[in-house]
Amino acid sequence: MTQKPPRPGFLDRPYEAGDTIPAPESMEVNSPDVWEAWHALNQREMAQFANTAPMSDLPVSEAEAGFAATQPASLPELRELRQAQRKPKGPTLEEVMVEARLFNRVCPVPLRWNDLYLLLPNKVGAGATAQPAPPLAATAWATTPALAKRMVFREHLEWADRQGVLGQVMAFLRTLPEDEWYHMGD
Numbered sequence: 001m002t003q004k005p006p007r008p009g010f011l012d013r014p015y016e017a018g019d020t021i022p023a024p025e026s027m028e029v030n031s032p033d034v035w036e037a038w039h040a041l042n043q044r045e046m047a048q049f050a051n052t053a054p055m056s057d058l059p060v061s062e063a064e065a066g067f068a069a070t071q072p073a074s075l076p077e078l079r080e081l082r083q084a085q086r087k088p089k090g091p092t093l094e095e096v097m098v099e100a101r102l103f104n105r106v107c108p109v110p111l112r113w114n115d116l117y118l119l120l121p122n123k124v125g126a127g128a129t130a131q132p133a134p135p136l137a138a139t140a141w142a143t144t145p146a147l148a149k150r151m152v153f154r155e156h157l158e159w160a161d162r163q164g165v166l167g168q169v170m171a172f173l174r175t176l177p178e179d180e181w182y183h184m185g186d
Contacts, residue, residue: 090167104184106146107153112180132159
């Protein structure tokens with residue numbers, strides 16, 4: 001098949017509706033010679049690597065020789081272990097963040113946010129630099145974008161997590177009606 005030479009400047013002009021989209025011509029060559037060439041190339045590449053060998057037994061040091069061989073746990077022991085792992089230990093920070101962002105929430109409205117802030121312990125003390133910032137109010141509330149408010153609110157939730165009161169904070173957040181939340185776009 002002979003190819004038509006492209007028109008001069010064909011690819012330099014802008015695309016217009018109805019123009020054909022340039023595409024490369026491809027020719028499929030399917031012959032035993034091509035397969036043999038690929039197979040030879042593959043064998044040359046694989047020859048660089050040694051065959052996989054089983055791992056040798058490592059010598060046991062004197063310190064390790066003193067340990068008893070481990071025994072599998074019995075079925076009742078496994079059940080007890082699994083039940084202990086499943087016991088709820090309160091909400092995680094991720095779960096509280098999901099609740100806080102539900103319905104595109106940003107943070108509680110200023111009055112309720114201040115109530116939440118009062119729940120946070122250890123805000124005053126020697127570690128003044130590690131304290132969470134107070135909630136936004138008055139002029140700062142009006143001039144602060146929603147994402148910045150959300151970041152300050154997240155800081156409060158992280159503080160609650162570090163102080164071990166995340167369960168109380170989650171309970172407080174769940175009591176807030178939707179009109180006491182500030183939402184994206186409000």
